Amino acid sequence: MTHPAAADGDELVRLDGLEVHFPIRSGFLDTILRRSRGVVRAVDGIDLSLRRGEVLALVGESGSGKTTTGRVIVKLTRQTAGRVWFEGDDVSELWGVRRLRAYRRRVQLIFQDPYETLNPKQTIREFVAEPLVVNDLGTKADRERRVLEALAAAGLRPAADFAHRYPHELSGGQRQRVVIAGALVMSPQVIVADEPVSMLDVSIRTELLRLMLALRAELGLTYLFITHDLSLAWVIADRIAVMYLGKILEIGPAEQVIRSPHNPYTQALVSVSPSPDPPTAGQRAKRTILVGETPDAARIPPGCRFHPRCPYVFDRCRVEEPPLFDVGPGQQAACWLAEGGRALPVLPPHHLGEVVEPGIAAPVDAALATTAGAPGAASTIPPGETVSAGALEEEA
Template structure:
């Protein structure tokens, strides 16, 4: 196997305690938004990062993009630690990593035309020898995301565009620099349902054409299943399971993944499995449970008669299969995983 494009090693990002916190339990304690995440992203692959709201997805994306500083851990790019890169080296990195934001209404400058928005990254990174050459690159980028006639779109302002068209503009602005990595942070969750499929198809087509790796962030496991080569499942700032998408869906090892998978609509009714409804709420990331962070809600632990190890020992990701790993003291066997928790 080739070497990873990116290795994230025991990444932690803490935010200072917020006095405005809704959660009485964690008030006054730092928010452990990302709490020991390790994962590899291979060149050209689509890795879906799946987790419920507040599980740390955006913070991981921002740490990768170097928009927030990690508290500890490493981000390694082609074998080089980039966690504390600065100056010209950081600028070069920013050129090859591009972020597609969740909200195309907030991420585009309303005072700039579409042409100016897509030209800006070229100017920042000194790409193109003349304004004419840059205009050509911008036209090409707009055409590649389906905004044609490109010259006409280049003259418009964001408020003259639909949500889907705006998201196409942000994708064009990401593509114009020919990135090696595209981080797409819930790129369709703010869009009208009717235009979502088109935007997802566009991202996949561009990926197939250009070969960039994609970290695709979503709270929707079924979407991850359709789009990704591999899936990483996040719970309270930690990857609890990672593996080939089909494997994670077909035979989840972690009881949390198992519960998520159980409510994914399946195409064949005969394959319908018992739904696992988790009890309780996800705890606050400023009051992460000791031991296994999932133990207070774990149906398997209850079934096993509350093994003490779950309350005391924080499980690490252990391989189970060729491209599959889970952080659970009692990972589900294949036969079990298909049937029940």
């Protein structure tokens, strides 16, 4: 089956209504009898596309479902419902050793922890060559050539000097470059990078991000970049998708999502991320600190799943889940306040009840009273409903 949206050739990967639910079982009998005492809704009905040659960052807290989404794309986790498309072909039920091997030549995964990914008993040559051996690709000489080319492309030069080493002889950054080489050796089209730099020092992170962007330009790669760090997403991504409790709450061009977030969760993430525009003298930077923990994915609250922590929550949020609304060119946000393209109102600290940055914020009541709901303006609240700031703290 071919997806009709693939006609223009721009869309490489597409997820339609993707759901991944894990059954909750307690004890041996539940496992044997396949009895379920509920489900964990890790991914709960998302639509997502990955365009050829782009970097799409999937951002969210731990437990948001971003890693599970990536594992579905590389066929390490089976979806509960929904469809997965690759180059217009339905690969949702693509299972079996031979078919998976062919697919994984085109879609590779970079794991988060190079210390766990690398086998301490294997040389670097053996690790990078392993996918070629498993897939029975090329002669021994061909494999050696491809291994050295992959190591060089990953920045390990001279490649022959690294090929005979063992993981314990390398630094953390070099080990992650070896993992990248292991993905490159198969000449993939798509790389799912799951927190690829989170275990590394800041200076090494920068080097590896530059490497990934250079490889995209040189090899025409497409990345799904999974991270909890919005500042990293800003550096590397063309588009950003923000996930929370298995749902996408906002998606759009990276610059627009960062500069003009239309979902309160995105707004909070942006406020605690390092900004390329630091406050000038006389200004104070504010951080939005959300109170409370992410709810259990086995007990997702009704309505908008973010409403227990949302500073803007009103009655409709508690009973009705918002769809993704168009809020700008290529940008969508799932928030009732974003309906019609409206921007979020500026919220003052609830413990002060007044503006702390002159000219930047305004009290909630005043902000809501003076707007008409025009796109780009602060949002209006439906008549008779109130905004609660009780779930938010801001600190200078």
